[in-house]
Amino acid sequence: GESVGLHLPTLSVQEGDNSIINCAYSNSASDYFIWYKQESGKGPQFIIDIRSNMDKRQGQRVTVLLNKTVKHLSLQIAATQPGDSAVYFCAENPSSNTGKLIFGQGTTLQVKP
Amino acid sequence: AAGVIQSPRHLIKEKRETATLKCYPIPRHDTVYWYQQGPGQDPQFLISFYEKMQSDKGSIPDRFSAQQFSDYHSELNMSSLELGDSALYFCASSSRVNEAFFGQGTRLTVV
Numbered sequence: 001g002e003s004v005g006l007h008l009p010t011l012s013v014q015e016g017d018n019s020i021i022n023c024a025y026s027n028s029a030s031d032y033f034i035w036y037k038q039e040s041g042k043g044p045q046f047i048i049d050i051r052s053n054m055d056k057r058q059g060q061r062v063t064v065l066l067n068k069t070v071k072h073l074s075l076q077i078a079a080t081q082p083g084d085s086a087v088y089f090c091a092e093n094p095s096s097n098t099g100k101l102i103f104g105q106g107t108t109l110q111v112k113p
Numbered sequence: 114a115a116g117v118i119q120s121p122r123h124l125i126k127e128k129r130e131t132a133t134l135k136c137y138p139i140p141r142h143d144t145v146y147w148y149q150q151g152p153g154q155d156p157q158f159l160i161s162f163y164e165k166m167q168s169d170k171g172s173i174p175d176r177f178s179a180q181q182f183s184d185y186h187s188e189l190n191m192s193s194l195e196l197g198d199s200a201l202y203f204c205a206s207s208s209r210v211n212e213a214f215f216g217q218g219t220r221l222t223v224v
Contacts, residue, residue: 034212043117043203043215044156089155100146100169101205101213103155 012110019077023090023104028071030092034101035064035075038087047075047088077109085111115139117206117216125222126194134189134219138206144168145187146213147179148203156203162187194223 013019025033031052036044050057050064050073057064063076073090087106094102118137126132138145144163148156158171162181173179176194181187191198199222205213 036215041218041220043205043217046212046214049212095169100158100161100171102158103148105155 009105010108010110012112013080015080015082015111015113017080019075019080019084019109021075021077021088021107021109023073023075023107025071025073025090025092025104026102027092027094028068030094030102032093033064033066033073034091034093035062035073036089036091036103037084038089038106040086044089080109080111082111082113085109117204117214119202119204119216119219121219122217123220123222125224127224128194128196130194130223131190131192132194132221134191134202134204134221136187136189136204136206136216138185138187138204139208139214142206142208142214143185144207144213145181145185146205146207147173147187147189148205148215150201150203150218152200159189191221196223199223 034049035047037047038044048059048062048064050066055066061078065074087108089106090104091101120135146161147159149159150156159173160179161169165181176192179189201218201220203215203218205215207213
């Protein structure tokens, strides 16, 4: 399953399928991006990050793709599991001086067993 | 591994009261960030501190203030509370610019 366009509030996928969550960022000067996972009532949890000098980075079952030309970020989750159900946020760091993170609108991932 | 500790986890206040939220960063982290998250909203940046000095300021109301102490813990003080201040307040810490780790948050309810 894939969220279409810049942002889709909810993405529903079947367990075992791959998920793609998309995000558009606003500041062309941003040089660092993070994907966070937030479960209900909990704080955002770091998943994976990428710097602007890269276009792809892989983690365990997750891959982040960065397209600076169109200011687009995506998170791919392989073999989605029920435990992946959560809200996913992308965040950009628009200033290397402060580390402040600007969060995009979250996408709720629902995994159907 | 030690994480970011926030207290209290839940807080109920009446309108016009004051509230103080505390944040204890991960040991050896020198930067603290405060975020506000309304229901169904993205976390919104409020303010950050680096080495006990304010390093950046976001959409923080004048009724709010914050500081970082010598032991690197931080407190967010909120006065003249309004119903709209009801939200989850997150603290995050980092040891360098960029990768921030979040606490579990304080849920503030203003009645």
